[in-house]
Amino acid sequence: MNMKRTGYLLILSVLSGITLQQCYYDNRDDLYPTQADSVVTFADDIEPFITGSCASTPSCHADGSTLPVLETYDQITANIAAIERRAIKTKTMPPSGPANQQELDGLQKWIDDGMPNN
Secondary structure (H helix, E strand, C coil), X not given: CHHHHHHHHHHHHHHHHHHHHHCCCCCHHHHCCCHHHCCCCHHHHHHHHHHHHCCCCCXXXXXXXXXXXXXXXXXXXXXXXXXXXHHHHCCCCCCCCCCCHHHHHHHHHHHHCCCCCC
């Protein structure tokens, strides 16, 4: 009886070892990449975000404003310290409330990547 039990335990151990080696654990970061993991471009991400959130009317940062105009790459990069401070750090811009976190993460990544004009 003891020999039979030892045989079952041996078979169970071997099968468990094979089964556990076949397990695959998905990495959440690989399955669901964040904006920070992807390429952020000026043309596709930053310009539409700034234009829609900051330079939408002359009372904000559009042409004709008394505030810094934020419509072109050069205007945006010239004011990037203030944009980063107000939009990302203190979240006081836009005045309607902070942008969504994905847009802010994309803006921060673009800044961290050296603000490429792509």
